[in-house]
Amino acid sequence: MKVCIIGASGKLGKYMVQHALDRGYEVVAVCREQSVGKLDEFKGQITVLPGDTDDRGVIERAVRGCGGVLTVLVPWGMKHYASGTAQAVLDFAEPDARLIFSCGWHITRDGKDVYTTQHRLMVKVFGAVAKLFRLVDLDDQIEATRRIFESDKEWTVVRGSDLEEGESQGLPVWSRHVGDPILESNLTRRIDFALFMVDALTRDDLVQEAPAIVGRQSPSALAHGQGEQRAA
Ligand SMILES: NC(=O)c1ccc[n+]([C@@H]2O[C@H](COP(=O)([O-])OP(=O)(O)OC[C@H]3O[C@@H](n4cnc5c(N)ncnc54)[C@H](OP(=O)(O)O)[C@@H]3O)[C@@H](O)[C@H]2O)c1
Numbered sequence: 197m198k199v200c201i202i203g204a205s206g207k208l209g210k211y212m213v214q215h216a217l218d219r220g221y222e223v224v225a226v227c228r229e230q231s232v233g234k235l236d237e238f239k240g241q242i243t244v245l246p247g248d249t250d251d252r253g254v255i256e257r258a259v260r261g262c263g264g265v266l267t268v269l270v271p272w273g274m275k276h277y278a279s280g281t282a283q284a285v286l287d288f289a290e291p292d293a294r295l296i297f298s299c300g301w302h303i304t305r306d307g308k309d310v311y312t313t314q315h316r317l318m319v320k321v322f323g324a325v326a327k328l329f330r331l332v333d334l335d336d337q338i339e340a341t342r343r344i345f346e347s348d349k350e351w352t353v354v355r356g357s358d359l360e361e362g363e364s365q366g367l368p369v370w371s372r373h374v375g376d377p378i379l380e381s382n383l384t385r386r387i388d389f390a391l392f393m394v395d396a397l398t399r400d401d402l403v404q405e406a407p408a409i410v411g412r413q414s415p416s417a418l419a420h421g422q423g424e425q426r427a428a
Contacts, residue, residue, distance in 0.1 A: 197221050197222070197263040197264055197397070198221065198222040198224065198263060199216050199221045199222070199223055199224070199263065199264040199265065199266060199397065200223075200225075200226065200258045200259045200262040200264070200265045200266070201213055201216065201223060201224070201225050201226070201266045202226045202249050202255065202258070202265065202266065202267040202268065202281065202285065203226070203227065203249050203267065203268030203269075203270065203281075204223075204226060204227050204235060204242075204244075204268075205225075205227035205228070205231035205234040205235055206227075206231075206268055206270075207386055208268050208298060208389060208390055208393075209225075209227070209268050210234070210235070210237075211386060211387045211389075211391075212390040212393055212394055213225060213235070213238055214238075214390075215390055215391055215394040216266075217238070217241055217242070219394065221264075223238075223241070223243070224242070224243045224245060224258050224259075224262065225238075225242050225243065225244045225245070226244075226245050226249055226255065226258045227244065227246065227249075228246070228247070228248055228249075229246040232244055232246050245257060245258045248277075249267070249268075249270075249277070249281040249284075250275075250276070250277050250280030250281045250284060251284075252280075252287070252288070255281070255284035255285060255288055256284070259285065259289045259293070260290075261290065262289070262290060262293055263290070263292075263293055263294065264293060264295075264296065264397040265289050265293055265294070266296045266298075266393050266394065266397070267285050267295070267296070267297045267298070268298050269281065269282060269297050269298055269299050269337055269340055269341070270337075271332045271333050271337035272331070272332060273330070273332075273333065274327075274330045274333050274336075276333075276336050276339075277333075277336065278333075278336045278339070278340040279336050279340040281340065282297065282340035282341070282343055282344055283340075283343060285297075286343065286344065286349060289349065291349075292350065293349075293350070294396070294397045294398075294403075295344075295349055295350060295351040295352070296351075296352045296393050296394075296396045296397060297340075297341070297344055297351065297352070297353045297354065298354050298356060298389070298393060299337060299340075299341060299354070299355055299356070300355060300356055300357075301355050301356070301357055301374045301382075301408055302315075302319045302334065303337065303338060303341045303353065303355055303406070304374075305341075305345055305353070305406040308372075308373050309373050309374035309375055309408070310373065310374060310375025311374060311375065315374075319334070322334075323335075341353055341406075345406070350403050350404070351403075351404060352396045352399075352402045352403065352404070352405055352406075353405075353406040354389070354392055354393055354406075354407055354409060355406055355408040355409065356384060356389045356409060357379065357381075357382045357383055357384045357409060357410050357411075358384070359384055359385070359386045360383055360384075360385055360386070361385070361386055361387075363385070363387070364385060364387050364391065365385055365388055365411050365412055365413040366388065366412050366413070367388065367391055367392060367395055367412060368384050368389065368391075368392050368410055368411055368412055368417075369409070369410060369412050369417045370392070370407035370408060370409045371407070371408055371410075372405070372406075372408070373408065374408050376408075377416060377419075377420050378410065378416055378417055378419075378420035379408055379409075379410045379416060380410075380415075380416035381410055381411070381414035381415050381416040381417065383410065383414050384409055384410055384411045385411055389409065392407075392409055
């Protein structure tokens with residue numbers, strides 16, 4: 197399968213590139229011009245298209261012929277970066293391509309997620325301060341996912357918990373709603389977040405789902421079994 201990874205030079209993106217190569221996929225990577233050097237370790241193994249991830253011309257070329265598109269949705273700046281990226285992917289991806297997007301637990305699909313007071317406060321304060329300094333626009337990431345949820349494409353929105361570095365613990369477990377007991381530990385290895393994204397490309401049970409994930413070795417995952425995870 198040919199897959200496009202949008203936002204490939206970041207931490208999550210590079211892990212996704214490696215997982216995709218490990219599965220024998222052909223990889224087309226999109227990253228900002230100034231970040232191309234961050235992909236040097238993959239030289240000769242992937243095709244890199246430099247450009248902002250909301251550049252519609254770049255995305256149109258990058259996703260052509262791809263059976264899967266993995267997109268790192270980031271709310272940087274005040275120019276609708278996340279929604280521009282999502283819209284370009286929705287508009288130009290092949291009609292039957294699997295579209296996998298990353299975001300955090302703060303995104304809710306049906307409003308049934310239950311957040312701790314600490315989480316709500318953190319998102320509110322971070323969002324307000326970041327917006328004040330015009331660095332990050334969380335509302336635009338919400339708009340991006342709203343458009344994805346409304347799309348009839350074969351999308352999956354993977355909602356990551358807090359992240360840590362470290363060796364893989366295997367495929368994270370997931371549940372439909374933040375607040376479900378299996379997710380209580382709120383911690384996933386970044387390498388495994390990437391693994392879940394790449395694995396989702398071939399998972400029919402995740403089509404038009406917004407799984408919230410947590411590390412499979414985390415205390416809450418161990419205490420509550422496999423949750424709604426249906427992977428092998
Ligand atoms: N960090 C967390 O704790 C956390 C928790 C849950 C979910 N997530 C989700 O995980 C995904 C990856 O996030 P991450 O925090 O781990 O970071 P990351 O993988 O390092 O990705 C950051 C991305 O943002 C790009 N970027 C950085 N500065 C930018 C700017 N000024 N303008 C445009 N793009 C810029 C980077 O591109 P360059 O390589 O070009 O700089 C890179 O593609 C996101 O979807 C996030 O919502 C993160």
